[in-house]
Amino acid sequence: MTTLFDPVRFGDIAAANRIVMAPLTRDRAGPGRTPTPLMATYYAQRASAGLIVTEATQISPEGQGYLDTPGIYSAEQVAGWRHVTDAVHAQGGKIVVQLWHVGRISHVSLQPNGQAPVSSTARRANGKTFTAQGFEDVSAPRALRLDELPRIVAEYARAARNAIEAGFDGVEVHGANGYLLEQFLRDSINDRTDAYGGPKENRARLLLEVMHAIVAEIGAGRTGLRLSPVTPANDAGQDGDAQGLFNFVVEQLAPLKLAFIHVIEGATGGPRDVAPFDYAALRHRYRQGHEHGAWIVNNGYTRAMALEAVASGAADLVAFGKPFISNPDLVHRLRIDAPLAALNRDTLYGGSATGYTDYPALELAPA
Numbered sequence: 001m002t003t004l005f006d007p008v009r010f011g012d013i014a015a016a017n018r019i020v021m022a023p024l025t026r027d028r029a030g031p032g033r034t035p036t037p038l039m040a041t042y043y044a045q046r047a048s049a050g051l052i053v054t055e056a057t058q059i060s061p062e063g064q065g066y067l068d069t070p071g072i073y074s075a076e077q078v079a080g081w082r083h084v085t086d087a088v089h090a091q092g093g094k095i096v097v098q099l100w101h102v103g104r105i106s107h108v109s110l111q112p113n114g115q116a117p118v119s120s121t122a123r124r125a126n127g128k129t130f131t132a133q134g135f136e137d138v139s140a141p142r143a144l145r146l147d148e149l150p151r152i153v154a155e156y157a158r159a160a161r162n163a164i165e166a167g168f169d170g171v172e173v174h175g176a177n178g179y180l181l182e183q184f185l186r187d188s189i190n191d192r193t194d195a196y197g198g199p200k201e202n203r204a205r206l207l208l209e210v211m212h213a214i215v216a217e218i219g220a221g222r223t224g225l226r227l228s229p230v231t232p233a234n235d236a237g238q239d240g241d242a243q244g245l246f247n248f249v250v251e252q253l254a255p256l257k258l259a260f261i262h263v264i265e266g267a268t269g270g271p272r273d274v275a276p277f278d279y280a281a282l283r284h285r286y287r288q289g290h291e292h293g294a295w296i297v298n299n300g301y302t303r304a305m306a307l308e309a310v311a312s313g314a315a316d317l318v319a320f321g322k323p324f325i326s327n328p329d330l331v332h333r334l335r336i337d338a339p340l341a342a343l344n345r346d347t348l349y350g351g352s353a354t355g356y357t358d359y360p361a362l363e364l365a366p367a
């Protein structure tokens, strides 16, 4: 029987176990939105995960929506990430970067030249972001013109190329949590009347173009995607037919033979049953005729739930978010069923090593 602690290979990635560190924004990038040596230490401390997915990382200056989040569009950022990937690889870990465009979840003070953020729509989200002034309402966006969409696709592909130059084992496209790609996917947000709005085939077009472009750039074996079919995060609302929409998306993606799909079940960081959704059916649609790629699940998993998910075959890997923040040696603790350290919420976003790299590992039990 397969267990959570068994190695697994998916695409070009060989993971030592089936425990994934979920992407976690920590807002500690340096000047120029560049990864710092402290970030390299933080990720290296967590390298016993089978796979690390980095914090969301913007593909362009326009893709930024929060203060001090890192980018992967400049040479300095690529060099900074190289230190991170080297540090993780030196510990025997694997790491992919989460590629992010926030769309309308941004503020003019974070945008180039103070411009309006861009989205599928000109309707403002009801929500806040974190800026130099603290928490502020997000700004009103501008709807992207049809002739701008090829540029967005090209920016994703270039960011994927940069990721490989920076030494990453691959990329995870952030298709979740109400950011740009979900702003196109969901009929609760997308109010376009062109080829990227209306029926689900049109709303999925930008995401599918992005995935194809990245696969052409770096290969499917290094490319994954994160989805969150029913999360209400970032004022995403609920699609009129979430099951139909996401079934369609994964069916369209199946022939690409991606390395993995990573699904947030329920409300991100909240109730798993926020809205009805059949995740097993989604996985089945993806798998039909294509027995490839890993299925990663996330959201509120305990040790018992994760053991069961892998043992039953419901998932290939399980991602943990908050537990990895306060337990750098989460894999060891899960293996020996040790208690987990509590999280300090005051140090989640921004700041120093405090509440970041100073969570201790358990003392290793004598052999």
Ligand SMILES: Cc1cc2nc3c(=O)[nH]c(=O)nc-3n(C[C@H](O)[C@H](O)[C@H](O)COP(=O)(O)O)c2cc1C
Pocket: 022, 023, 024, 025, 026, 054, 055, 056, 098, 174, 176, 177, 226, 264, 268, 269, 298, 299, 300, 301, 319, 320, 321, 322, 323, 348
């Ligand atoms: C501090 C914090 C930052 C997060 N940043 C991201 C992110 O950058 N990208 C993303 O897709 N999800 C992000 N999430 C969501 C987590 O990846 C994960 O889906 C969520 O915490 C639920 O998993 P858990 O119950 O194991 O914590 C973040 C969550 C937290 C608590």
